[in-house]
Amino acid sequence: MIFPMIAIGQDAPFECDNNYGECGTPEMSGGGNAGGGGAILISNTDLGDTYQSADDYDDDGVEDSYDNCPRIRNAEQFDTDGDGVGDLCDNCRRTHNQNQWDLEGDGKGDLCDEDMDGDTILNHVDNCLRVFNTDQADIDSDGEGNACDQDIDNDGLDNLVDPCPMHVGDPSSDAEWCSPDTDGDSVPDYGFNADNCPGVSNPYQYDTDLDGTGDVCDPDMDGDGIPNLSDNCPGVFNHEQADLDRDGKGDDACDDRFCYVVFGDQENCLDPSSVLSVYSPNVTVSTGDTISLRVFTNRPEENLSFVWSVKDRMSGSKDTVKNPVGNSSETILFEHVVDNRPQFSPRVPGKYTLNLAIELDNGEIAQHDVTIFVGGSIISDDSSGCNMITSNDSTFPLFSFSIFLLAFLRLRSRSRG
Numbered sequence: 001m002i003f004p005m006i007a008i009g010q011d012a013p014f015e016c017d018n019n020y021g022e023c024g025t026p027e028m029s030g031g032g033n034a035g036g037g038g039a040i041l042i043s044n045t046d047l048g049d050t051y052q053s054a055d056d057y058d059d060d061g062v063e064d065s066y067d068n069c070p071r072i073r074n075a076e077q078f079d080t081d082g083d084g085v086g087d088l089c090d091n092c093r094r095t096h097n098q099n100q101w102d103l104e105g106d107g108k109g110d111l112c113d114e115d116m117d118g119d120t121i122l123n124h125v126d127n128c129l130r131v132f133n134t135d136q137a138d139i140d141s142d143g144e145g146n147a148c149d150q151d152i153d154n155d156g157l158d159n160l161v162d163p164c165p166m167h168v169g170d171p172s173s174d175a176e177w178c179s180p181d182t183d184g185d186s187v188p189d190y191g192f193n194a195d196n197c198p199g200v201s202n203p204y205q206y207d208t209d210l211d212g213t214g215d216v217c218d219p220d221m222d223g224d225g226i227p228n229l230s231d232n233c234p235g236v237f238n239h240e241q242a243d244l245d246r247d248g249k250g251d252d253a254c255d256d257r258f259c260y261v262v263f264g265d266q267e268n269c270l271d272p273s274s275v276l277s278v279y280s281p282n283v284t285v286s287t288g289d290t291i292s293l294r295v296f297t298n299r300p301e302e303n304l305s306f307v308w309s310v311k312d313r314m315s316g317s318k319d320t321v322k323n324p325v326g327n328s329s330e331t332i333l334f335e336h337v338v339d340n341r342p343q344f345s346p347r348v349p350g351k352y353t354l355n356l357a358i359e360l361d362n363g364e365i366a367q368h369d370v371t372i373f374v375g376g377s378i379i380s381d382d383s384s385g386c387n388m389i390t391s392n393d394s395t396f397p398l399f400s401f402s403i404f405l406l407a408f409l410r411l412r413s414r415s416r417g
Helices: 171-178 401-416
Strands: 040-042 282-286 304-312 325-332 335-338 350-360 365-375
Touching: 304 335
Parallel strands: 040 282, 282 365
Antiparallel strands: 304 325, 304 350, 325 335, 350 365
């Protein structure tokens, strides 16, 4: 697979999230209260008038080295239990558990999981607290279930060397009792060649990480330290969780296509091998908030010119785009860096549609519509809309967007000549 040449905040092939060593992030964060994120962005918080130069995988304005949820947007950094793990990614939100242990990988941390091994037997009565054993069998009645008792029959012989771990004395009289197979997969539950997942049928005994626990009941089947539910490539050891295109599929053998995903919007991912496409995230804000409009394309190596315009607005609104025309000369990942960033500050609640039209230096053209959902109360118009332009304002003729774009491009071409 060939990846495009893109500018990133560090030399490592993945976004550092400080989980596997200190990140080398420079002190160059952007500021402000606007930006983008997700197919629908709530509380548009990142970047403002400047651009993030440090590692910030989730684009929430907090560098990965200091972000308590480095892969989930949480600009507020709420941490109810004070364990250093943000509420939005804490598997025990109200219980201090910095290590985030989760035995059965169900997303609920062991310290707040009333059934940590997931066998339907609550911890306080489970005779094998950390081993799945629904039947709670305990042959020697020592309080330790057969599933976790190293000497099940209490005859002084370890189960691995006991010819009949389930019975004291001569096993010949009751061979079936010596080698029970509760899940019916033809692999005995106990003994030298015991079932690596007793209670769950797995006749082939697959064990990817060779840790003695079968894949069907191993919460981390590849042994890379990332639980299966969180692992972007379960079955392949990849503790770095490399995912250059941010599609949730690990680069190591789990992703056969590079298509850069902006803030989780899989449907509108940017494939450098496809026709030119431009993207900017939909946004949800309140009246009076200022949104910095962002430009992403699947041609990060190309410079571009752009025009923003208001396509649909709420009745009574005269809100327009500030700094609607510009160009870029560099990119950060797939985002084009521009001077005097375009901004939109709605004063009337409701739904708006903005249109983004671009032209690359090589002449390719593309457009994209962005939806702005606005809550709050009406703010009176202070008539300070200088340096603004819109497709349906009374001060601007109502051209179709294609005609508008062509007119702009012709003027730009003439100025170059």
